Amino acid sequence: MNRRVVVPALLACAAPWLCGCQATDAIVDYFGPHADPTLTSLAHDASADAHALQELDPDAASLRAQHADELYSEIERLCGRDEEGHVPRSCEVNREGEAYEATDAAAVLAAASSSIEEQLDAVSPESRPLLVAQAIAMEARSTDEPGAVPELTEDDADLATELLDWEYRQVYALDFARSYVTPDVEELVDERLALHENRVLALQEAVAKIGPVPQPAAAYTSTSGELPVDAASARAFLDDVAHSDTVTWASAASQEVPDQAAPNAEWRSWLISVAAQSHRISAA
Incomplete structure (x- = not known):
C-alpha cells in the first residue's frame, strides 16, 4: 500500500501566487522567530x-x-x-x-x-x-511606602539574609558619613538612617521565622567608593549610597526563582516596592 505524502502548500508552491519571493516571505513568516x-x-x-x-x-x-x-x-x-x-x-x-x-x-x-x-x-x-x-x-512616582515583609519561604532565605547584611552596611555607611556632613545635611542623613533601620528590623523579623538571624559586623568596607573624609566627600558619598541601594534592590527583585519552587509573588512585589522607595530617595 502506498503511503500518502502530504507536501505543505508553502513548500510545494502549487499556487502561482505563492511562488518566488512571495513563497519565501510566507515561509519566513511561518517558520521564523515571533515576537514574545x-x-x-x-x-x-x-x-x-x-x-x-x-x-x-x-x-x-x-x-x-x-x-x-x-x-x-x-x-x-x-x-x-x-x-x-x-x-x-x-x-x-x-x-x-x-x-x-x-x-x-x-x-x-x-x-x-x-x-x-x-x-x-x-x-x-x-x-x-x-x-x-x-x-x-x-x-517610585507614588508616595506609598513598603508594607510589612510578606511570609518568606525556604527558597527566599538566602536572598533575605543577603539583603539584611546589605542593610547593615547601609546603616554603617550612613552613620559614618554623618560624622562629616555639615549641620544642614544631618536631618537628611537621620531620615535615611531611620529608613534603613526600619528595613533591618523588618528583615530580621522575617528571617527569624525561617532560620538564624545574622548580626551586623563591627565595621564594613564601603561598597559605594571610598568612605568620606570631609563634608564635600560625605555629601557625594550619600548620593552614591542611595544609587547603589536602588541598584541592589532592583537586582534582588529581578533574580530568577529556583526551578523547583513556585515564585513568591508577594515577596518579589515587596522587593520592587523597596527598590521604588530607594529610587525616590536617589532621585530627590
Missing part, C-alpha cells in the same frame, strides 16, 4: 497608556512612551536581525495600543505596574530586569 506575546501585550499597554495620559499627565505619558519603546526594542533584540540589520518579518508587530480615556494618572501607573509584576514569570529571565525597572519607575 507577553512583551508585545505589555508594549501595546504602554503605548495605549502614553496616548491616554498625554493631556492628563505629560510626564507620566512620557514615561509610558519610553516603556513602550524599550519593550519594542526588547522584542526586536530577542528576535535578532539578519545580515542587513533588519528584524525578521515574522517578528514585526503593530505598535498601536487599544485607545482608551484616562481620568487618574496615578491609577494608570499603579495598574500598569501590577500588570508587569503579574507577568514577570511569563518572560525570559534576560528580559525580567527591564520589566522590573519599569515597575520600579512607576511605583
Whole structure:
C-alpha cells in the first residue's frame, strides 16, 4: 500500500501566487522567530497608556512612551536581525495600543505596574530586569511606602539574609558619613538612617521565622567608593549610597526563582516596592 505524502502548500508552491519571493516571505513568516506575546501585550499597554495620559499627565505619558519603546526594542533584540540589520518579518508587530480615556494618572501607573509584576514569570529571565525597572519607575512616582515583609519561604532565605547584611552596611555607611556632613545635611542623613533601620528590623523579623538571624559586623568596607573624609566627600558619598541601594534592590527583585519552587509573588512585589522607595530617595 502506498503511503500518502502530504507536501505543505508553502513548500510545494502549487499556487502561482505563492511562488518566488512571495513563497519565501510566507515561509519566513511561518517558520521564523515571533515576537514574545507577553512583551508585545505589555508594549501595546504602554503605548495605549502614553496616548491616554498625554493631556492628563505629560510626564507620566512620557514615561509610558519610553516603556513602550524599550519593550519594542526588547522584542526586536530577542528576535535578532539578519545580515542587513533588519528584524525578521515574522517578528514585526503593530505598535498601536487599544485607545482608551484616562481620568487618574496615578491609577494608570499603579495598574500598569501590577500588570508587569503579574507577568514577570511569563518572560525570559534576560528580559525580567527591564520589566522590573519599569515597575520600579512607576511605583517610585507614588508616595506609598513598603508594607510589612510578606511570609518568606525556604527558597527566599538566602536572598533575605543577603539583603539584611546589605542593610547593615547601609546603616554603617550612613552613620559614618554623618560624622562629616555639615549641620544642614544631618536631618537628611537621620531620615535615611531611620529608613534603613526600619528595613533591618523588618528583615530580621522575617528571617527569624525561617532560620538564624545574622548580626551586623563591627565595621564594613564601603561598597559605594571610598568612605568620606570631609563634608564635600560625605555629601557625594550619600548620593552614591542611595544609587547603589536602588541598584541592589532592583537586582534582588529581578533574580530568577529556583526551578523547583513556585515564585513568591508577594515577596518579589515587596522587593520592587523597596527598590521604588530607594529610587525616590536617589532621585530627590
